Amino acid sequence: MIRCDPEQMTRKPRLPDRALQTQVRDIIDDVRARGDAAVDEYTLRFDGRKGTDALKPQEIRDAFSSLDRQTLTDLKEAAARIEAFARSQMQAAESLRLSGSGTGSGTTMLPINSVGCYVPGGRYPLPSSALMSVIPARVAGVADITVCTPKPTPATVVAASLAGATRILPIGGAQAIAAMAYGTADIPRVEKIVGPGNAYVTEAKRQVFGEVDIDMLAGPSELMIIADNSAEPSCIAADLLAQAEHDEDAQVWLVATDDEVISEVTRCLERQLTALPDTRVARSAMVKAQVSVVDTDSAVTIANRIAPEHLELQARNAEAMAARCRAYGSLFIGAWSAEVLGDYCAGPNHILPTGGAGAYRGGLSVMDFLAVRTWLRLDERQAREVLPLAERLARVEGLDAHAKAAGRRLRQDP
Numbered sequence: 187m188i189r190c191d192p193e194q195m196t197r198k199p200r201l202p203d204r205a206l207q208t209q210v211r212d213i214i215d216d217v218r219a220r221g222d223a224a225v226d227e228y229t230l231r232f233d234g235r236k237g238t239d240a241l242k243p244q245e246i247r248d249a250f251s252s253l254d255r256q257t258l259t260d261l262k263e264a265a266a267r268i269e270a271f272a273r274s275q276m277q278a279a280e281s282l283r284l285s286g287s288g289t290g291s292g293t294t295m296l297p298i299n300s301v302g303c304y305v306p307g308g309r310y311p312l313p314s315s316a317l318m319s320v321i322p323a324r325v326a327g328v329a330d331i332t333v334c335t336p337k338p339t340p341a342t343v344v345a346a347s348l349a350g351a352t353r354i355l356p357i358g359g360a361q362a363i364a365a366m367a368y369g370t371a372d373i374p375r376v377e378k379i380v381g382p383g384n385a386y387v388t389e390a391k392r393q394v395f396g397e398v399d400i401d402m403l404a405g406p407s408e409l410m411i412i413a414d415n416s417a418e419p420s421c422i423a424a425d426l427l428a429q430a431e432h433d434e435d436a437q438v439w440l441v442a443t444d445d446e447v448i449s450e451v452t453r454c455l456e457r458q459l460t461a462l463p464d465t466r467v468a469r470s471a472m473v474k475a476q477v478s479v480v481d482t483d484s485a486v487t488i489a490n491r492i493a494p495e496h497l498e499l500q501a502r503n504a505e506a507m508a509a510r511c512r513a514y515g516s517l518f519i520g521a522w523s524a525e526v527l528g529d530y531c532a533g534p535n536h537i538l539p540t541g542g543a544g545a546y547r548g549g550l551s552v553m554d555f556l557a558v559r560t561w562l563r564l565d566e567r568q569a570r571e572v573l574p575l576a577e578r579l580a581r582v583e584g585l586d587a588h589a590k591a592a593g594r595r596l597r598q599d600p
Contacts, residue, residue, distance in 0.1 A: 187440070187452065187475040195478050195488055197437055200405060200541055203385070210360045210389045217364035222372050228361040233336045238365070238372040240353035241343065249343035257341060264531040265317050265348045271533030272325040275552045279326075290563040295556045297327035298399075300374065302366035303351070304381035305335035305342055307358055310432075312382075313345035318535050319381045319550065320349030326555035332376055334362035358383075363390035367398045380550060382537055401550055405540040406435040408495035408515075409525060412485045412507065413451075415444040417500035417521060422447075423454035425498060427462070428526055430471035439494065440477040441485045443501070448477050486510045493544035496525045513545040569595060 216224040222238045230236045250258065279295055303319035306312045316333060323331050333351040335342055336358025346354050355373060357365065363383075369375030379391055380401040391400045409429035411422055426438050442448050455472060459465050480488065486507060489497055493513035501507060504520045511517060515538030518525050529536045537550035564572075573592045580588035 187448075187455075187472060187477045190476045190478045192478050192480045192484050192488060195439060195441070195476050195492070197408075197492055197542065198435070198474075203389075206385060206389055207393075210386055210393060213360040214364040214367075214390060214393055217361055217370070218368050221365075221370035225357060225361045225365050225370060225373070228359060229336075229357050232359055232361075233357075235337070235356065238355065238357060238370065240355050240372075241338075246343055246347050246354070249340040250347070252340045253344055258344065261313065261317070261341065261345050261348055264314070265321060265345070267531050267533050268317050268321050268535075269325060271535075272322045272552050275322070276325050279552060279556055290565070290568055292561055294559050294561060296559060297329070297555055298377045298557055299328070300330040300332070300376040300378075301328045301555060302332045302334060302363075302376035302379040302381075302398075303346075304358075304362065304379065304383050304387060305333055305338075305346065306381075306383055306387075307336040307338055307342065308384060311335075311337075311339045311342050313339070313341040314530050314536065315382060316342055316345035316351070317349050318537050320346060320351050322535065322550060322552045323380075323555045324350035326552040328555050330374070330376070332366060332374065334358060334366060336362070358387070360386045360390035363387060363394060367394035378555070380537065380554065401537065401554055402539050402543060402547065403541070404537070406437060407432040408437045408540050409498065410439040410441065410489055410492065410494035410496070410514075411498040411500060412441045412443075412489060413447050413498075414442070414482075414501040415447055416502045417447065419447065419450035420454045420458070421521065421524070422451045422500060423458050425525055426451075426455065426472065426475065427458055427468050428529075429496070430468040430475070431462070432467075432471075434467050434470040436471040437494075438471065438475045439488075439492065440475065441488055442477070442479050443482060443485065445479050448479065482507065489514065493539075493542045495538045495540045495544060496528070498523070498525055515539045515544040515549050 213228060225238050226236050301323045305316045320331055331352045333346040333354045334357050338356050343354060363379060365373040366376045366379055376398060378399040382404045388403050392403055407429050413422055429438050430436050459469055462468060489511055490513045495515040497514040498518040499507050500521045508517060508519045516528055516534055528534050535549040535551060539547050573596050577589045577592035
């Protein structure tokens with residue numbers, strides 16, 4: 187870990203990879219031009235299989251049959267908890283459906299029609315991401331949900347099915363994003379693409395944005411822990427390693443109010459690292475981890491400046507500190523609120539903003555699948571109250587046709 191002065195604690199900048207951008211652009215252009223044939227070729231090249239057909243009902247049943255009973259039970263329980271949380275969000279969304287009285291205007295929140303959910307299937311297949319992306323879409327009322335996941339494991343297939351996917355496609359990478367964004371003969375076009383992925387998937391989402399909506403551009407995983415001497419060092423170490431094992435580029439920060447906390451956590455990290463079956467990735471990430479000793483006020487200032495994906499508060503005054511934290515993807519308050527619970531089953535979503543995006547948006551939620559649409563319905567009396575104002579403002583802007591559109595109703599101008 188790297189000791190930093192508080193003002194030096196920062197995040198690794200994201201530098202554009204021009205070669206990757208070009209490669210992804212070529213794949214997208216090829217899929218747009220040749221459709222399923224291009225998807226087939228890239229899937230064979232990168233994943234060792236061919237085909238753009240959705241999994242058949244029998245294949246999904248086989249996935250259920252192949253799972254042990256405990257795993258199936260656990261996926262169902264996690265799905266239920268995630269759905270309960272999503273439904274609580276939906277209740278909040280329902281309360282925002284406003285209709286004006288005197289003005290005859292209002293807001294209606296309607297689900298978008300179709301969504302594509304990308305579920306990683308690389309070194310660590312993530313059935314939890316199928317639950318986290320599909321369930322909020324279904325609860326929001328999305329009618330058509332496509333899941334794309336390369337080399338799907340039975341657990342991922344089962345999770346996507348339990349969550350409510352309309353179809354499950356065993357394809358991944360930039361070609362899957364392009365296929366969902368533009369549509370092919372076999373793969374329907376969607377209106378929004380969500381879900382985490384590697385650098386190629388993220389770059390593909392960036393390039394198709396505008397043709398379709400996306401949730402966010404997620405980068406390597408991030409965790410910041412703010413801790414005082416009431417925290418358990420072994421738990422801090424375990425939580426840091428849980429994030430570090432995602433990726434060599436994962437970013438972790440430990441902000442402590444006591445120098446002894448860092449010393450104890452460092453000792454625990456070394457012991458716990460030796461117990462992992464594969465330490466290469468986690469050790470590489472932890473070498474770049476940043477630590478600092480500051481007071482509580484400075485710790486909150488650092489967190490709000492960096493806006494980490496995950497922010498854990500392991501301190502006596504965690505509740506008071508939480509009220510002052512304004513920028514994060516998801517917040518974990520108190521020693522028992524382990525970030526790993528957010529990864530899997532506590533309810534809040536694990537598809538979260540990284541790279542500082544926590545300063546202006548939160549994690550995936552039912553809100554991401556609802557379109558906020560306004561409406562206007564005025565009778566003659568109500569319209570005559572505001573038409574003169576519209577006419578005057580149009581003339582201020584120099585838009586004569588706009589002014590005449592308002593004036594025509596007032597004076598029946600020719």
